[in-house]
Amino acid sequence: MIELQSLKKVFRQKRKEVLAVDNVSFEVGKGVVYGLIGPNGAGKTTLVKLLSTLIIPTSGTAFINGYNILTQDSEVRKSIGLAAGTERSFYYRLSGWQNLWFFGALQKLNSNDLKNRIESLLKRLDIYSEKDKDFMKCSTGEKRKLDLARCLLTDPPVLLLDEPTTSIDPYSAMKIREVIGELKDKGRTIILVTHNLSEAERLCDRVGIMSEGRLVKEGSLANLKTEVPTKRVTIRLEIFPPEEFLQRLKAFGEVKTKPERREVEIMLLDSKKLNELLNLINSSDISLEAIQTRELSLEEIFIKYTHGQGQ
């Protein structure tokens, strides 16, 4: 449904070149929600604009719904809905309803279909009662919902959602996530740009991590977690261990201590070495009271691959 082939974008700014997207390739199948995560300036929004034909790539290309973004841009635009996540894309003096009506008319929807579509979308997003409010008076949450409603007017097969829940209240964010979940169930293909990693974990089938224009890692969440061999191991000991013992633990990975709770947290670089770690503890004079292991969260994986950029 979406296929990127070595997509690259270089911007010229004041005699210097800025590499915004660097040879990015990936595929997203029908009905898949693909999360695009990365620090600010990683190139996510540029990538979305390239896919929506608003920016012409320097090299490479992409296919959306079988159409080439370079040579079939009008067909691509008919296949997508873009929620750009920016308030400056609506007419401020028009109401939410009037804005949706205007953009729907430009999409060549007939009046009856358009009326029904707007009504059902506004009701689904819980903003029907605010339909006549001037856009400029809408809250950020209402504006994001209108942005999502606009990109769903034609019910396109591919949706490009650029930070649809950023800077909005939890209730609005929850409502938008619900709708994205429903779209996924209906088989829509979605690229979801987000900074909210728990949102990505909840909604996305696959995730791409971008950093400095490159796609540094991509795959299903399960694969990403198994590919990162790191485990977080927390041990509670009978007594807080002496410095010499802590030094030996540091050979396994980064160590954090909580002396008051007699706990040591080890970022085990290689999960296969868990047995070695247990042997070390058992061979010491210090009794092990409890042990807890867990895989890294998407957030921790993200920080690992982006080297903490944007923190």
Next chain:
Amino acid sequence: MISYKTALVLQVLSMLVTTASFYFLAKLVGFQSNNPYLAQYGGNYMSFLIIGVIFQSFVSVSQNSFSSTIRNEQLMGTLESLLLSRTPLYQILIYSTLWTFIFTLVNIAIILAAAILVFKVSLNVNYLSALIIFILSIISLGGIGMISAGVIMVTKQGDPVSWFVTLLSAFLSGVYYPIEVLPKFLKSLALILPNTHALIALRQTLTNHYSISQVKGQILILVIFALVTIPLGIISFKLGFDRSRKEGTLSYY
């Protein structure tokens, strides 16, 4: 909505005040002057000015409305959303321009009504030839407007094409004075502009009842201008649009 109504009322008032100013200017020169420069246009300076200003307002709409529509959308941030719709951008531009044309027509109707009813300006109109000149003028100037729109896509602020042509039009095309008063080199420059020919023909058809055959020279010139400016406008707009997409500046203002 109150701000739009206020703007409309102020615009109409400005038009009436402008028409009254022309009346007093014409009174200074003499309503039925023996001035040889005005003789070929019926000799009435009031009607000369009124036609000049009406034409200039259409010049302004034809040349500026494409670029000002683009500029407004850039400022509001809605240009990208419009581009993503199933309606091609050129159609959106034409619809927006139609609205501006209708608005301008209303303004002109008010000026003409005031000129004829209040200030007793008399016209001797050949409607068919006036309409042909009028349509050809809009088409050939619309081509220049499309060149402007292509430029504003890239420059965002400041449209040298529109500025230059509008300024030259007001200065050289005979809006406020016949081109015969200009020095020889400026008169030659004036004759390069489509506006000059359109205005000469429009005055003749509106005040002297000139037929199509009597203004066929100007019609031919306007057709040639249209054949040149429209393709140039389409190419320029496409180049500006693609350059903006290459630079990623569609949403910039």
